[in-house]
Amino acid sequence: MVNISALPGGFPRGRPARHTFTEPAGSVFCCPRLTVVDPICSSKGCRNDATWELHWNNPKLHTPERRKIWLACDEHRASLSAFLEARGFLRETVART
Ligand SMILES: [Zn+2]
Numbered sequence: 476m477v478n479i480s481a482l483p484g485g486f487p488r489g490r491p492a493r494h495t496f497t498e499p500a501g502s503v504f505c506c507p508r509l510t511v512v513d514p515i516c517s518s519k520g521c522r523n524d525a526t527w528e529l530h531w532n533n534p535k536l537h538t539p540e541r542r543k544i545w546l547a548c549d550e551h552r553a554s555l556s557a558f559l560e561a562r563g564f565l566r567e568t569v570a571r572t
Pocket residue numbers: 516517518521522523547548549550551
């Protein structure tokens with residue numbers, strides 16, 4: 476049985492990170508590259524530039540190699556990553572350059 480409904484309590488974000496898929500020029504067989512097009516913190520109500528990417532995966536919903544991405548500013552990195560970590564979802568925290 477697969478539960479695809481929202482998690483109890485919901486997620487503490489105002490908006491998902493938006494992404495586009497871009498094909499590397501001249502490459503037909505390479506995987507599309509994930510590009511974040513709106514690098515704003517995912518925390519609800521925050522409009523700071525995101526300086527961190529939180530890569531996470533919900534094993535109940537996603538295949539193991541799938542990554543969802545939340546963006547976070549310095550101020551909200553700790554609270555957003557703690558939320559994911561408490562549920563065992565957090566995979567990597569990556570500094571945006
Ligand atoms: Zn923020």
